[in-house]
Amino acid sequence: MIGGGIAGVSAAAHLAPLADVTLLDMESTLAYHTTGRSAALFVVNYGADGIRPLARASRRFLESPPRDTTEAPLLSPRGLLWLASSDQMATIEKLAAEGAESGAGSVLVDAERARELLPVANPVWVAGGLYEPSARDIDVAGLHQAFVRMTRRHQGEIRVGERVASIEERSQGWAIRTTRSTYECDVVVNAAGAWGDQIALIAGVGPVGLQPMRRTAFMVPGDSGFSAWPMVVDADQRFYFKPDGVQLLCSLAEEEPSEPTDPRPRIEDVALAIERINEATSLSIRSVNSQWVGLRTFAPDREMVIGEDPDASGFFWLTGQGGTGIQTAPAYGSLLASLVTDNELSDDLMEAGVDPDVTSPTRLRM
Ligand SMILES: Cc1cc2nc3c(=O)[nH]c(=O)nc-3n(C[C@H](O)[C@H](O)[C@H](O)COP(=O)(O)OP(=O)(O)OC[C@H]3O[C@@H](n4cnc5c(N)ncnc54)[C@H](O)[C@@H]3O)c2cc1C
Known part of the structure; x- marks a missing residue:
């Protein structure tokens, strides 16, 4: 092996x-x-x-x-909320159709329900989402x-x-x-x-x-009050974040081809993810505790x-x-x-x- x-x-x-x-x-x-x-x-x-x-x-x-x-236990409750702005609702409907086929039990949610699940969602930005309650932390x-x-x-x-x-x-x-x-x-x-x-x-x-693909992730200061939030993923996968203890684990969710290597994070990738998360929420992220990149490898x-x-x-x-x-x-x-x-x-x-x-x-x- x-x-x-x-x-x-x-x-x-x-x-x-x-x-x-x-x-x-x-x-x-x-x-x-x-x-x-x-x-x-x-x-x-x-x-x-x-x-x-x-x-x-x-x-x-x-x-x-x-x-x-x-x-x-290897699994613990989390839930997953695909979050959409008004021009991303078509993507959410496609995801919902795929979710129905996969038996994931996901449900379409309107802006109000999305903001119940994620109280920091920006009311001007969020138009709705798809919620998959069966998603778990591993x-x-x-x-x-x-x-x-x-x-x-x-x-x-x-x-x-x-x-x-x-x-x-x-x-x-x-x-x-x-x-x-x-x-x-x-x-x-x-x-x-x-x-x-x-x-x-x-x-x-x-x-x-x-093909190995880079994906940047980083931790920012959070709050134990965030712990009940689901993982939140932008409908077009331009960012995601989820509570991790008293921190928030965030990502640019990018796919950038790479050689097989031990990749290092770039300041501009972290900054872009923060900009997108701050636009969609009222989190106002300003500092980063740690950052890394992993290679996701695809056929x-x-x-x-x-x-x-x-x-x-x-x-x-x-x-x-x-x-x-x-x-x-x-x-x-x-x-x-x-x-x-x-x-x-x-x-x-x-x-x-x-x-x-x-x-x-x-x-x-x-
Ligand atoms: C930011 C990010 C988020 C992710 N989120 C999720 C998620 O939420 N859920 C999920 O299911 N997956 C997730 N993934 C994907 C998941 O992490 C990978 O699919 C998985 O870890 C790949 O495992 P692997 O064993 O194939 O690769 P690796 O963990 O990279 O292991 C390959 C091993 O091969 C060894 N190796 C290579 N060459 C040699 C050699 N010549 N001799 C000896 N040893 C060698 C390396 O040292 C390495 O330990 C995520 C990935 C990233 C980067």
């Missing part, structure tokens, strides 16, 4: 009872890259068509994770740790500080050389996030066209890439998690494990309508 973000540990946790698993990450701590930089929301009505069944199929695990893997560190515990419980090994430098196909299986050691294995799982195509290339496998059709490469036996992809890799992790970890072993999908995957063809890497090779 290459990569110890949420994708790698989820797959390791699901595979460890069925196979000998070793997970390698180049950093000295796990979840240092995108996984440690998310907004931590669970929301069914979001992302490409194939993402929504993966989110639905993850709900049961998130609501009741396996015994002794967590110390606190304890990302708790979820990541649960997968680590499940992996170790079944003798899976986790090694940090090991950058994969070369991958060689052998007559039987693969040889992986890292900065510290060499490993031989039957199956390689590429869960390297923004570096997914680079890992393929060093293995002599064709890339699938992954060309924005579906995830999960399964065996059609041209490289034993090389499995688990990439393209984009902006939904936390909330879907229990489902895609389970899907990956079934594709590596017996192709038997779990009840949760079947009931949610997960279709492995939608996420198969084969679709990107036609």
Whole structure:
């Protein structure tokens, strides 16, 4: 398993009872890259068509994770309010139609109801919105740790500080050389996030066209009185914010192509997000406590890439998690494990309508 973000540990946790698993990450701590930089929301009505069944199929695990893997609930109430100005109401109606199909239980709200949900909404700016009460906050560190515990419980090994430098196909299986050691294995799982195509290339496998995209986030001073607010997202995704303890987590919600790297925030991106949030609300944000950027990595059709490469036996992809890799992790970890072993999908995957063809890497090779 290459990569110890949420994708790698989820797959390791699901595979460890069925196979000998070793997970390698180049950093000295796990979840240092995108996984440690998310907004931590669970929301069914979001992302490409194939993402929504993966989110639905993850709900049961998130609501009741396996015994002794967590110390606190992984989900807590939040709600999501898509907020619209008068010229964004068409976008809200489209979102509402998609929400109805996904079974998210979202409801259209007028300006008055939007201002009940978000008392600081600017009455001149807000025209209405779409409210999804079932959206939840996810304890990302708790979820990541649960997968680590499940992996170790079944003798899976986790090694940090090991950058994969070369991958060689052998007559039987693969040889992986890292900065510290060499490993031989039957199956390689590429869960390297923004570096997914680079890992393929060093293995002599064709890339699938992954594109990492920057997204800026930052914390501003808040108030414990904000804690009941939903997460608030601009209808055209030009900003979002949500309470986080006594702070507000804010984002420009941008998508700007990047190389796979450890990206740094820019003052102008933070300033633009603040300008937009201050226009839509009476928050009058003036100072920032902390700021960061994460890379959300997408395949060309924005579906995830999960399964065996059609041209490289034993090389499995688990990439393209984009902006939904936390909330879907229990489902895609389970899907990956079934594709590596017996192709038997779990009840949760079947009931949610997960279709492995939608996420198969084969679709990107036609
Ligand atoms: C601002 C922001 C908000 C978000 N909000 C949400 C949200 O609310 N809900 C949600 O579900 N998702 C959200 N996401 C998306 C989510 O964070 C990602 O989809 C998810 O974290 C991707 O996980 P990953 O394991 O694929 O990638 P990563 O966490 O980046 O992990 C990849 C790992 O591979 C390792 N690696 C790479 N190359 C090598 C190598 N050569 N050798 C060894 N190791 C290597 C890296 O060190 C890294 O640890 C958000 C993302 C951002 C940036």
